[in-house]
Amino acid sequence: MPWSELERMFLVSGFSLLDRSGDRGLLPRNEKRETRKRGGASAAIVAVLLLLLLVSAPSAEEKQLSIYGPQMSYSLPVSEHNKQEYIALLAALEPFGNVSAGVDGEKWKLSFNNLEAEFRRDSNRGKVAGRRFGLPAPFVLEGNRGLVPLRALPGILGLMLATKTEYHEAARRLFLGGAATHFTTDVREGGLSVNFSAPVNPLISTEPGRLKMTFTRDPVVSSAYILRLENPLVSAITFSENNGRAELVVQGRVPLLAQFAAGGKTIDLVPAPSQAQSAPPAAAPGTATAAVSVPPPPTLQSLAAKPPFVVMLDAGHGGDDRGALLSETLAEKAVTLALARRLRSELQSYGLSAVMSRDADVTVPVEQRAAMADAARVTVYVSLHAASLGRGVRVYTAMINSASAKPGGFVPWDAAQAGYVLSSRALADIVKAELGKHEIPSSKLSAPVKPLNNVAAAAIAIEIAPSGADVGSVNAAGYQQRIATAVAEAIVVGRARVEAER
Amino acid sequence: MTRALTIATGLLLAAVLGMGAYLYILRRNEQAGARNLPDTRPISAPVAGPPSRVTFYLAYDDPGVVRAQEASIALPADPAQRGREILHALVGEYVKRPSAHELPGGADVKDVFLVTGDTAVVDTTPAFAEGHRSGVFVETLTVASLVKTLTANLPGVTRVKILVDGKERETLAGHADLECFYDVVTVEQLLEQLR
Structure with missing residues (x-):
């Protein structure tokens, strides 16, 4: 709260925090005494307020999880045990209905509506809604409080609430039942509007050169993380998620003011009153703008100037999703993971940076894979699949019409690939050519492979089919190695083309 | 004892x-x-009408193509019902055994809705997706066959959305996107690549 406002508040209630009479010598003696008394009282109040602020201010290290449901949102504290993050399961379920828990020896039993969950102290195994459930770390019992590893919570809530969950692990944000608020920007005369798909209530703060909106209760999500604008007021907007909240930071060229409109669904960013008058001369041609413009922080500029070349290898399926059953004992998820690991080694041998969407047999939701690629701002995204139908390798690009990226606009989630589809097709052509050099039969097609449309990078999907009549050949080390070598060489060859169109 | x-x-x-x-x-x-x-009960009463010439775009797993084939089936006057009957007959070809592109028993089209003039929404049975073979190529063939057959026989329809049992589904069988609207132009580009 600004100091002047604090003072005004106390003046209204009969107190003055500061004596600004200016010339105390003109005051009568009894008034001077009164003034001194009031000054002492003000100082005491300030001290108490500062103490209260210090006590009530949350610790910077306090970790929290935010859970967003279709009807409600709430945050819970996260505790640490043996360097693992844990959450109280009872507290996580309480907002959704009748829940109770009790300790029976080493067992901790929880009842929620008509469902039950059971875990044992220091054990990685439990039961949730009648199904066996494995925990990534041992269950912790603190008195009557049952703590489960944070990473297990999406799965547990998914089973207990019978709903779809999406977990942004790095940000500790859990979305239930498809809860999400998307936003777009609209450049208009005299300002910029941020339009949300549902009413929002962020905490808005301003600092020199930027305006920050912090969303703790609103499930605000975005596929784009940095948006640079050619706008006289705003130079860039960055979206980030951290510790159970999302932040939208607007880098202003002039001091900005945020105004709510459309019942909280729109936030209009306009020049602050003192700047509204000085802004036009600053924008006039030939006029020095340094006096009023606030350049964005150098870190943002440098981040935008030199993006690293990163390849994301997305091994299809995994965990509960086995993909196609290629033979009685061979699941697609195993083939894709093995191929992804070979391809990663090949790329690293060329000195390229490769990240994997999964490096174990774990479930990763399809949309989360695209979100990971977009968040990491990868240059190339390769989705890996396997099938028993046909021979050789099929290389796919998104089934989407190309479109140039609209300057100043957020990229729609469903059409994130539109601006990159030409470089994706070029890369697919190069992959096909390199496979040919290694005498691997291949074809190139456009196909509706999920989630190619959602990736804002050169994106292809590769589906390997058997090399001969034996379906098991898709998992043969030699065959996979030849494919990995060809694809890695294609990425090396196509790097310049992809980076040029980035 | x-x-x-x-x-x-x-x-x-x-x-x-x-x-x-x-x-x-x-x-x-x-x-x-x-x-x-599979639930093989009929999902709606047969619709009567005069025989009409229609073009099916039939998928063939081997050699992986979609070919046009003319047929004559009884069709009602209402465009949405015509669309349903055409797709019902198309899926029937895939449910038969043997089939060049097998779909599971119980796979069928429950309804076709025409919205905003150029958009059709196709509602399929649960068995259509749950019993579908998994794979990028095989799922793509199914989607392309359905979309091209519908748009070729219902003039004006250029976008198609596929539902499963009245609900949106993420993918057909783990690969083909069912959350998007299929544009006939992109499907025709795919069919061109398959030739």
């Missing part, structure tokens, strides 16, 4: 328990089998 009698009683008890366990397993397997059977 003599030793022989004790042994005989024990053996009989073991036999009873064994038979009980065997019966339990048999019953469970039978119930599981009944649950997995």
Whole structure:
């Protein structure tokens, strides 16, 4: 709260925090005494307020999880045990209905509506809604409080609430039942509007050169993380998620003011009153703008100037999703993971940076894979699949019409690939050519492979089919190695083309 | 009780328990089998109408193409019902055995809705997706066949959305996107690549 406002508040209630009479010598003696008394009282109040602020201010290290449901949102504290993050399961379920828990020896039993969950102290195994459930770390019992590893919570809530969950692990944000608020920007005369798909209530703060909106209760999500604008007021907007909240930071060229409109669904960013008058001369041609413009922080500029070349290898399926059953004992998820690991080694041998969407047999939701690629701002995204139908390798690009990226606009989630589809097709052509050099039969097609449309990078999907009549050949080390070598060489060859169109 | 009698009683008890366990397993397997059977009940009454020429775009797994093929089927006047009957007949070709592009028993089109003039929404049975073979190529062939057949026979329809049992589904069988609207232009580009 600004100091002047604090003072005004106390003046209204009969107190003055500061004596600004200016010339105390003109005051009568009894008034001077009164003034001194009031000054002492003000100082005491300030001290108490500062103490209260210090006590009530949350610790910077306090970790929290935010859970967003279709009807409600709430945050819970996260505790640490043996360097693992844990959450109280009872507290996580309480907002959704009748829940109770009790300790029976080493067992901790929880009842929620008509469902039950059971875990044992220091054990990685439990039961949730009648199904066996494995925990990534041992269950912790603190008195009557049952703590489960944070990473297990999406799965547990998914089973207990019978709903779809999406977990942004790095940000500790859990979305239930498809809860999400998307936003777009609209450049208009005299300002910029941020339009949300549902009413929002962020905490808005301003600092020199930027305006920050912090969303703790609103499930605000975005596929784009940095948006640079050619706008006289705003130079860039960055979206980030951290510790159970999302932040939208607007880098202003002039001091900005945020105004709510459309019942909280729109936030209009306009020049602050003192700047509204000085802004036009600053924008006039030939006029020095340094006096009023606030350049964005150098870190943002440098981040935008030199993006690293990163390849994301997305091994299809995994965990509960086995993909196609290629033979009685061979699941697609195993083939894709093995191929992804070979391809990663090949790329690293060329000195390229490769990240994997999964490096174990774990479930990763399809949309989360695209979100990971977009968040990491990868240059190339390769989705890996396997099938028993046909021979050789099929290389796919998104089934989407190309479109140039609209300057100043957020990229729609469903059409994130539109601006990159030409470089994706070029890369697919190069992959096909390199496979040919290694005498691997291949074809190139456009196909509706999920989630190619959602990736804002050169994106292809590769589906390997058997090399001969034996379906098991898709998992043969030699065959996979030849494919990995060809694809890695294609990425090396196509790097310049992809980076040029980035 | 003599030793022989004790042994005989024990053996009989073991036999009873064994038979009980065997019966339990048999019953469970039978119930599981009944649950997995496709629902082949008719989903709507047949619609009468004069025979009309239609073009099916039939998918062939081997050699991986979609080919046009003319047929004559009875079609009603209402465009949405015509669309449903055409796709019902198309899926019927895939459910037959043998088929060049097999779809599971119980796969069918429940309804076709025409919205905003150029957009059709196709609602399929649960078996259509749940029993579909998994794979990028095989799922793509199914989607392309459905979309191209519908748009070719219903003039004006250029976008198609596929639902499963009235609900949106993420993918057909793990690969083909069912959350998007299919544009006939992009589907035709795909068919061109398949030729």
